[in-house]
Amino acid sequence: MPPAIATLEREELERMGLYEILRRQGVNFRVATQKIGAAVASAEQAGLLGTSAGAALVTMSRTATDDIGRRVETGRHLYRGDSYSFELTLSA
Numbered sequence: 001m002p003p004a005i006a007t008l009e010r011e012e013l014e015r016m017g018l019y020e021i022l023r024r025q026g027v028n029f030r031v032a033t034q035k036i037g038a039a040v041a042s043a044e045q046a047g048l049l050g051t052s053a054g055a056a057l058v059t060m061s062r063t064a065t066d067d068i069g070r071r072v073e074t075g076r077h078l079y080r081g082d083s084y085s086f087e088l089t090l091s092a
Contacts, residue, residue, distance in 0.1 A: 056081030
C-alpha cells in the first residue's frame with residue numbers, strides 16, 4: 001500500500017479491517033485484478049504457515065485501483081491449500 005494513500009496505525013488495524021480503514025479515509029475502490037494459482041511450500045513458508053515442506057499452497061496476487069485511477073493495493077499472498085476455498089459468481 002503506497003504511504004500517500006492512507007495512514008495506517010497498528011492499533012486501528014487491530015480493531016477493524018483494512019478496507020474499512022481505507023474507506024473511512026476516502027479511498028473508494030473501483031476495480032481489482034486478482035490472479036490465483038498453486039505452489040509447493042518451501043521449508044520457510046511451511047514454518048510460517050504451520051504446515052509441512054512440500055504441502056500444497058494457494059497463491060494469490062492482487063492489484064486494486066480506486067475511483068480516480070490510483071493503485072491503492074498490491075499484494076502477494078500464500079495460503080494453505082487445506083484451509084482455503086473459493087466461491088465465484090459468474091454472470092453473462
